[in-house]
Amino acid sequence: MLKTHYNHVEVEKGKYETWLKKGYFTAGDNSKMRFSMVIPPPNVTGMLHLGHAWNTTVQDIIARYKRMKGYDVLWVPGMDHAGIATQAKVEAKLREQNISRYDLGREKFLVQAWKWKEEYAKTIHSQWSVMGLSLDYSKERFTLDEGLSKAVKHVFVTLYNKGLIYRGERIINWDPVFKTALSNIEVVHQDDKGYFYYFKYPFVENPNEYLTVATTRPETMFGDVCLVVNPNDPRYSKYIGQKVINPANKEEIEIIGDSYVDIEFGTGVMKCTPAHDPNDFKIGEKYHLKRINIFNDDATMNENCPKEYVNLDRFVCRDKLVATLKEEGYLIKQEEIIHQVGHSERSKTVVEPMVKKQWFVKMGPLAKQALENQASEDKVEFIPERFSKIFENWMNDCEDWCISRQLWWGHRIPAYYSKKDGSILVSETEPENIDDYIQDEDVLDTWFSSALWPFSTLGWPEDTELFKRYYPLDIMVTAYDIIFFWVSRMIFQGLEFTKVAPFKKCLIHGLIRDEQGRKMSKSLGNGIDPFDVINKYGVDALRYFLTTSTSPGLDTRYSEEKVKASESYLNKIWNSARYVLMNIEDEKNLDNIDLSKLSLVDKFILSRLNKTIQNVTFNMEKYDFANASTHLYNFVYDDFTSWYLELSKVKMTSETKKVLLKVLKDIILMIYPYTPFIAEEIYLSLPNHLESICLESYPEFNPSEVFEEEEMKVNSLIKIIKDIRSFKVENNLQPNASIKLYFTAKDCSPEEIVPYLKRFSFASEIVLNKHMLSSKIYELGEIYIEEDIDKQEQIKKIEKELETLEFEISRGEKMLSNENFLLKAKKEKVDLEKEKLAKNLEKKKQYLNKLESLK
RNA sequence: GGAGACUUAGCUCAGCUGGGAGAGCGCCACCCUUACAAGGUGGAUGUCACAGGUUCGAGCCCUGUAGUCUCCACCA
DSSP states (O other), X not given: OOOSSOOHHHHHTTHHHHHHHHTTTOOOXXXXXXXXXXXXXXXXXXXXXXXXXXXXXXXXXXXXXXXXXXXXXXXXXEEBOOHHHHHHHHHHHHHHTTOOHHHHOHHHHHHHHHHHHHHHHHHHHHHHHHHTXXXXXXXXXXXXXXXXXXXXXXXXXXXXXXXXXXXXXXEEEEETTTTEEEOGGGEXXXXXXXXXXXXEEEBSSOTTOEEEEEESOGGGGGGOOEEEEOTTOTTTGGGTTOEEEETTTTEEEEEEEOTTSOTTSTTSEEEEOTTSOHHHHHHHHHHTOOOOOOBOTTSBBOTTSOXXXXXXXXXXXXXXXXXXXXXXXXXXXXXXXXXXXXXXXTTOSBOEEEEEEEEEEOHHHHHHHHHHHHTSTTOOEEXXXXXXXXXXXXXXXXXXXXXXXXXXXXXXXXXXXXXXXXXXXXXXXXXXXXXXXXXXXXXXXXXXXXXXXXXXXXXXXXXXXXXXXXXXXXEEEEEGGGIIIIIHHHHHHHHHHHSSOSEEEEEEEOOEEOTTSOBOOTTTTOOOOXXXXXXXXXXXXXXXXXXXXXXXXXXXXXXXXXXXXXXXXXXXXXXXXXXXXHHHTTOOOOOSOOGGGOOXXXXXXXXXXXXXXXXXXXXXXXXXXXXXXXXXXXXXXXXXXXXXXXXXXXXXXXXXXXXXXXXXHHHHHHHTTTOHHHHHHXXXXXXXXXXXXXXXXXXXOOGGXXXXXXXXXXXXXXXXXXXXHHHHHHTTOOTTOOEEEEEEESSSOHHHHHHHHHHHHTEEEEEESOOOTTOEEETTEEEEEOOOOOHHHHHXXXXXXXXHHHHHHHHHHHHHHOHHHHHHSOHHHHHHHHHHHHHHHHHHHHHHHHHHHHO
């Protein structure tokens, strides 16, 4: 027997270990249809947060639901080495001991990094188990494990041989803290306060005249190679070909013309720094301009700058240069502005565009393929659909992907440079005469290996059984913030290498915010540790909250109040289970409900149950877990606990007991994917259970158990009871005050109804078939509550009823007298309204008769 | 500069293909009724941002306006 109160600590204890031991989550039953997913691999940088909890719970609901629906479910766990993020953490830890990665050297540093990985993998595993995730650990992978490394090399080499990976000197985003290149999307643009500086560039021929150039980054003037004006700009076109003095270093530079320059913007004269600005770089390419790199790798100034600036930090240099130019009279003015500045996603430092030799993936052909696929029938179905557009927009104008990183923690680029002639060898295996070669020092962007995750985890590029059976995946579940980083890259790599999209559906959810709607972040200190929540309210309550108080694709706010409400709901189910168990204790035969022996209310609840199963299943199939849970919730509260449990107390037949058990069991089965721990606990206390709820099937809709008439009648009974209750409140009577009732049945046998009336109205006496003039009319018949009021009061009451009735009748008549409504509305709607109107008119007639007699 | 989302009860949010406005929490009154006081019963509260349009009928569809937010974009 269950305890009086739901205690999450006791309920959760030991269950997950048992499930794992029994192998319930191990895929491989080939007799069933397959259903496959892989977990978005969390970074091995630290603890899981609420976002992970949300994301994984959604997947767990899917996995458990699909198992119940008879699928062989594979859900692959795994983690991501998270190159730059993890390396930063390991370096920070070493720094505490005053050790830099260079002190250790590559190999020893990697030993430290692997240690870090082992430690955090352990934490993540234990957190997954607390969350109750039904992962198949026998298939677990890590992005740096041997098989995945093999896949990465294979992809790199194949793309290289196809000409889709190239090495080139191009302008890239440089992170001067981590001293590595970044891809475009690892740069986040923020509004920063800065200055627009206006400088004089005097003409060589005529030093009294000058052009004014505005810039936000004066220090890059040391890298200027020319000025650019628009040839169509009447103010300046005449100067094209002339020379001016660069005030920063007093060197002569030419004025060239190019229509790129916006006549309206700034002064209309642009300085050109091909080595440190993406647009200037393009112009530089067009006109074969010099690229003068002025920065060291840590963004201090290098020897291409005047002596007094060398080795100064870029911002110190900026201030010093501005001060000098001001002194020399070159600074015309400076304006404070707010502008977008690129920062490194990881180090937060201001990114410096630099020309560097890096490896790139040529995006054009890959993007084209992805877009074509998305326009075809084999497209990835995004849920909600609008995210497809976001994916396509990005695919449409993405630049080549810089994939080399100047880090140590990651997949080392399989390119080898000959010591003899410097030629490049790109190969999956080391060259035999390795001593004659030097391997490229760089590693690949983390997302390069993540992009292969849906198939590399299944053993690809080997043609494994796992890959053959489970690929492509049925669904990928992720938040919208990594559509560009991850989803899009999985799609184009999947298409390129496996010829199909890596997953059929992509379920996108939002981000979780704090109670005020702000992002959770370390600097704000507003992060919520999911495991604190779990300790307090239980993992089921957290899971329920995360997956039900959210809307598809939208952000949600964390709300302790709602977690608490979830726990109350679970307690409600818990206690309803106690009631059922208490009542069926001594009943031996609980199977095979005999429909012919059911009472009115038994049929009512069975009917409601079946409609609920239908609605819940419909929404589960759409992956709309919030909506599915709402249907179940309303059924549990309104139909089951508020009414059926109470009504069942009137006449507890052995058939009723069977119904109680069936309804409870189906509720437990439907809530199970959301809240597996409490569901298992209750399930195991039911008679005739299997070894675990994990082995159960999902409830099926049964049309032969839908009883419209009984539903209608019980609803009418409920209405009567509610009216009696309000009558008592209105008349300041205690809820259990005894009253005298008059009941004249219609379309039902009074014997069936009276016991319920008696119990719920606390009636001391129920008089049957005695027509009372001021009784109220229901589907089940007429009800009159005896009270001490005079004729006038009774008339008033009836007139009030008539008034509301009149309102409804006129609404119906208006509708039905509208020809267009009759012509254009759906037939069912018209019939429904007709029926309603007829009923109301009949009711009105009866009330009028009463009124007549009273008067 | 583009793209998208959001605006519904005091607060947080639901409202499925257009057919009589909902939940949780909070608030008021009453009730320890033998599953549950982490509860029950009854109740109050909404020009569904604004303005047009389509429609027999609009919270829902279309257009515009305002506000909030997010993403993308090289504007020196």
